[in-house]
Amino acid sequence: MEESGQVPPGNHEVLGDSVTWGGCTIIYLLGQQLHFELFDFSYQVLNVAEVEAAAITPNQKNPHFVPEWDALLEAMKKARRLNNHVFSMLKARCPLEDKQACAIKQSGAPLHRIKFENTVSAFETLPQKGA
Template identity: 85%
Template sequence: GQQLHFELFDFSYQILNIAEVEAASVVQTPKNSHFAVQGWEALLEAMKKARRLNNHVFSMLKARCPLEEKTACAIKQSGAPLHRIRFENTVSAFETLPQK
């Protein structure tokens, strides 16, 4: 739930996903190619390190709060809720105020 939201809105996750797909589908160019961007490899390594750290944090949270993850399962990959969870209507705080 929260991890999917985090990955959806974290720009580095999107860049890493694109880079991993491109690396798997495109023939690697030599290091001295003019297509290589200076600092790109270092940026990707920093993003991978951040992803590993975030995944570790989320795995610790799942271990400590497993029920929270089951409730959050009602969220699609796109971030939109599935509306499987129903909440009962509660009385408004204004309705419980004493009348003068």
């Protein structure tokens, strides 16, 4: 029983980046990338941390600094970089088609004729057989 002393592999070691790719793909295809970036908690924490870091001079000590947060902030930055990479790959290979949309004002009234940019279809960019 040599294996009993080994630590079982974590989710990331088993699945890799597939969970991120799957989640970002669903978000992208539903057209919700901007909402995801706006409402994701880790993005908000990173934005606050970046603003605080920019506001503090090099010789000044941050009063809100907690040493354990460094690892958390680095993990959040890594996740954001991976998400941005996945979204950029999806935009390059599968751009969203031209769509008419209807937005809702805060008062509840609809805003008609919001138009998204028309982009080249991924099907048109694939190599053709025999070409």
